Amino acid sequence: MKVTLLLYYLLSFFLVYYLERTIHVRPHTKCNWSNWERWPHEAKPFHVALVADPQIVDNGTYSYPRPLLRLVQFIADQFLFRHWRYLHKKLKPDLTIIMGDLMDTGREFNRDEWKQDLERFNRIFDFNAAEHVEVYPGNHDIGFGEKTYYEKIKTFESIYGPTSRSVIAGNHTLALVDGIRLSNTLSPDVYGKPRSYLDFFNKDKESSSPAILFGHVPLYRPDGTSCGKLREQKDTISFGYGYQYQNVLSKELSEKILKDVMPIAAFAGDDHDYCEVVHSYTDDYGSVKEVPEYNVKAFAMTSGIRRPGYQLLSLYYVHEEGKAPSESYQTQLCLLPDQIAIYVFYGLCSLLLFAVVTYHTNKHFQKSGRLLPLYHTQAQNRRANPRYHYKSILHKSFKQFTFLTWPAVLFFLVLNVFSV
The missing domain is CATH 3.60.21.10 (Metallo-dependent phosphatases)
Structure with missing residues (x-):
């Protein structure tokens, strides 16, 4: 689990660096004068x-x-x-x-x-x-x-x-x-x-x-x-x-x-x-x-x-x-x-990650569920309510999503504050 999490963080840092540095520097490097000028050697x-x-x-x-x-x-x-x-x-x-x-x-x-x-x-x-x-x-x-x-x-x-x-x-x-x-x-x-x-x-x-x-x-x-x-x-x-x-x-x-x-x-x-x-x-x-x-x-x-x-x-x-x-x-x-496309890509990646986290959170809730007793307490009745069930899943998913994304978001902000 720790190795998987480490690999995920490394991948997210690499992706942010690529989108906030590499993809912005590359057009200028590609346009280097020597790549397209056709003057005499001594010019x-x-x-x-x-x-x-x-x-x-x-x-x-x-x-x-x-x-x-x-x-x-x-x-x-x-x-x-x-x-x-x-x-x-x-x-x-x-x-x-x-x-x-x-x-x-x-x-x-x-x-x-x-x-x-x-x-x-x-x-x-x-x-x-x-x-x-x-x-x-x-x-x-x-x-x-x-x-x-x-x-x-x-x-x-x-x-x-x-x-x-x-x-x-x-x-x-x-x-x-x-x-x-x-x-x-x-x-x-x-x-x-x-x-x-x-x-x-x-x-x-x-x-x-x-x-x-x-x-x-x-x-x-x-x-x-x-x-x-x-x-x-x-x-x-x-x-x-x-x-x-x-x-x-x-x-x-x-x-x-x-x-x-x-x-x-x-x-x-x-x-x-x-x-x-x-x-x-x-x-x-x-x-x-x-x-x-x-x-x-x-x-x-x-x-x-x-x-x-x-x-x-x-x-x-x-x-x-x-x-x-x-x-x-x-x-x-x-x-x-295309800066708009970059932000759209960020949005799609975030949605995909949140969907994966929610899916695994829901599976965890299903595995950890117990048979309800014959006579329910008020708290048990509340937990048995589907609305409460879904709110709990979303709440836990959001906490997990925040835990997974905050280092990449912080790295993104640092790269934007120090733009060059």
Whole structure:
């Protein structure tokens, strides 16, 4: 019996460790740069990690009772916390770009609420764990188009810098273009700086290194355009809009951005799921150019997809070798675990264990039962009642179940408190 119990505890510890450590570390190890990069042997590429739509759960996300909301926040925060650290501990990118939607309802917050959730965001996404981090906003941070909040823009820019800017990385120009503000046509305060940035970039693009476009909202594509086999949900991103959001940028704006930036590739967030399409545009000389765009999966487990993820980007371009810009980048999708499936598995294991314990408890009660005397006392009558019999079995089963599970539960809590 003691040997069986010891084996059970060892198995439960192994299972918890596998589900709380191994299964979370493995995706990052699997995505190691050397596993998918195909550069010349002497190459020293520049490594970029793209993290989209963390969208931390806040007080406006769900209309749950407060205790349940706090539990969901804790679970969702722990998922983001551990994978942000595993990403940087295992892969050590030279640059990490957070591609907007830092909070879920940040655009609705007053300054105090926004500051409070920003502090929480900074605890989850500790920039000290990364080499270099660039951040630009999403529609959940500053609104969209005509409904963009200029006050939110000013607050965001005071912390993270201009929402449209260039970052030089690996002999490439990473063009962070704020399509959200460019979609505004009513307020010069909103659209002015992004338009000036595009005009400046357009004038300087001939002498610049290969450009890669980054934005929060994807570029326009005709309805029915396939996203490819790596997409988890329905196959397309169709044009749609609603309160403070729009699925894709307008056709006119998308063409202008592509023509001004002339990127060799584009990356976007917002949709939460992966999508890979090829856009066409005509440059200043009348030539038709094609640009692949990659929609980065959401990083959060609460984003409506089963497998969150992030994108890796490897850059290698040497001017003197005359390497074609189209060959100067490689990219890889990295999938994170299905956290919901892990919790479902925990639940099924618990139900199975409780059923086994109850079965053996019931057998024990049946074996230890005695013939009742002819004249029953009040206590004997109570014990002979089927309802009392079943309550006793359940009570004893629950005590035995608690005895069997508390070490594993304690181990689970320790692994979650010390997430990395």
